[in-house]
Amino acid sequence: MATLQERFAAQVPELRKELGILAKEKGNNKIADVTVKQAYGGMRGIKGMICDTSVVEPDKGLIIREHPLLTLKELWPEEIFYLLVTGEKPTKEETAALQLDLAARSHIPDYVWDILEAMPPDSHPMCMLNTAILAMEKESAFRAWYDKGMTKSEYWIPMMEDSLRILGVLPGIAAGVYRIRYGKGEPIDYLPTLDWGANYARMLGLPDPTGDFAKLMRLYLNFHCDHEGGNVSANTCHTVGSALSDAFYAVSAGLNGLAGPLHGLANQECLDWILELMDKFGGVPTPEQMREFAFETLRAGKVIPGYGHAVLRVTDPRYTGFNEFGHKYLPNDPVFKCVDTVFTVVPKVLEEFSAERVAAGKNPIANFWPNVDAGSGALLYHYGLTEFPYYTVLFSVSRAMGMLSQLIVNRAMGTALTRPKSVSTKWIQANA
Numbered sequence: 001m002a003t004l005q006e007r008f009a010a011q012v013p014e015l016r017k018e019l020g021i022l023a024k025e026k027g028n029n030k031i032a033d034v035t036v037k038q039a040y041g042g043m044r045g046i047k048g049m050i051c052d053t054s055v056v057e058p059d060k061g062l063i064i065r066e067h068p069l070l071t072l073k074e075l076w077p078e079e080i081f082y083l084l085v086t087g088e089k090p091t092k093e094e095t096a097a098l099q100l101d102l103a104a105r106s107h108i109p110d111y112v113w114d115i116l117e118a119m120p121p122d123s124h125p126m127c128m129l130n131t132a133i134l135a136m137e138k139e140s141a142f143r144a145w146y147d148k149g150m151t152k153s154e155y156w157i158p159m160m161e162d163s164l165r166i167l168g169v170l171p172g173i174a175a176g177v178y179r180i181r182y183g184k185g186e187p188i189d190y191l192p193t194l195d196w197g198a199n200y201a202r203m204l205g206l207p208d209p210t211g212d213f214a215k216l217m218r219l220y221l222n223f224h225c226d227h228e229g230g231n232v233s234a235n236t237c238h239t240v241g242s243a244l245s246d247a248f249y250a251v252s253a254g255l256n257g258l259a260g261p262l263h264g265l266a267n268q269e270c271l272d273w274i275l276e277l278m279d280k281f282g283g284v285p286t287p288e289q290m291r292e293f294a295f296e297t298l299r300a301g302k303v304i305p306g307y308g309h310a311v312l313r314v315t316d317p318r319y320t321g322f323n324e325f326g327h328k329y330l331p332n333d334p335v336f337k338c339v340d341t342v343f344t345v346v347p348k349v350l351e352e353f354s355a356e357r358v359a360a361g362k363n364p365i366a367n368f369w370p371n372v373d374a375g376s377g378a379l380l381y382h383y384g385l386t387e388f389p390y391y392t393v394l395f396s397v398s399r400a401m402g403m404l405s406q407l408i409v410n411r412a413m414g415t416a417l418t419r420p421k422s423v424s425t426k427w428i429q430a431n432a
């Protein structure tokens with residue numbers, strides 16, 4: 001049995017040795033060419049950074065440390081975190097030790113509650129969550145060690161400390177944001193005898209007589225944990241961390257990116273779209289009505305939330321996993337049924353619309369298939385979590401695991417300050 005800290009400490013020398021060999025043997029090999037279109041197009045597809053916690057294959061989806069996501073769906077989120085950091089699945093004892101460690105770090109200081117209570121009542125839940133994380137920066141072990149003076153080889157140690165502290169408080173803060181923002185009563189305390197995901201479900205305070213909501217939360221926190229290094233939140237966190245800003249700064253920065261509608265906020269927009277659709281047709285619409293509504297959305301110049309992806313070119317396995325959960329636990333729920341039928345209609349609509357776009361000289365839509373955000377909202381809604389502006393907070397609690405594991409690994413690898421070269425449009429005109 002080894003704690004997460006011990007297991008990773010044992011791996012660090014080998015990791016550094018491997019990097020030294022790679023740098024010597026392959027340091028000058030080329031891995032990418034960059035076109036002008038890519039430089040203007042959000043650097044899409046450019047290989048320019050390293051992420052060892054997970055990869056996203058266009059035709060397979062998320063692969064965590066060599067394991068396709070759906071083969072990991074039985075793991076609890078804290079086990080996923082252990083896997084993200086070390087590349088190894090923890091034993092039962094190792095999981096229990098990590099759970100105890102997180103519980104020991106779960107106390108939320110009073111000033112965090114004071115800040116959250118003082119925020120305007122119409123603050124977005126994501127703004128509240130990120131403000132609370134940032135407010136706790138004064139606790140950073142990384143900053144304290146740095147100020148005292150530490151060697152580069154030690155950076156990962158306080159980064160691990162900060163990461164565990166953030167993960168310890170995050171479910172409580174996130175649940176507290178829900179309770180404060182939506183007038184649900186006092187925050188509920190962390191229960192050290194419960195696992196991390198079930199704790200979050202319990203602290204939200206929603207009735208869960210069957211325990212199925214806790215099951216959904218574990219799955220939800222598992223599925224959203226990481227999505228390689230280039231997405232907006234991971235990339236932002238990586239960049240901020242590369243300046244040796246501590247994990248409180250880096251994770252709240254990354255989560256501010258997750259709050260954008262093209263990224264994590266799509267989570268809230270999807271359910272909004274589905275409910276509008278059901279509202280318009282007075283219940284679950286027919287496929288023909290769905291088609292009409294989808295075209296209306298597109299012709300109004302809007303995107304269909306939950307569909308398309310910057311990397312994926314198939315149905316997101318996370319969507320598939322949530323869909324399986326829905327069929328097992330809530331097959332007759334009308335919102336779930338609607339989401340399930342949308343899946344049979346929207347890809348074809350996007351394909352047709354893409355052809356129209358191309359005929360009009362615009363870019364094609366690269367992926368017609370659902371992403372993670374298309375299906376999760378209906379499941380949350382079924383269990384009474386009906387405040388959809390809150391959904392990105394759930395996503396954030398999970399995605400913090402990916403961002404933090406990447407920070408720990410990067411500090412252990414001695415990853416350099418991020419500083420790509422930009423060029424001006426005039427430079428492109430003259431030189432490209």
Ligand code: HAX
Nearest residue numbers: 262263264266303304305306307308309310363365366371
């Ligand atoms: N509906 C309508 N148009 C779409 C579309 C959709 N679902 N998906 C892509 N397009 C459009 C794009 O807006 C883009 O149009 P312009 O050239 O006019 O700007 C064109 O198709 C080409 O885009 P792309 O190459 O297919 O996709 P991008 O890599 O540029 O964007 C997005 C990927 C996920 C942002 C995009 O598919 C989208 O906006 N989807 C809807 C929002 C959404 O579901 N976001 C969540 C993604 C998952 C995630 O990160 N969660 O956190």
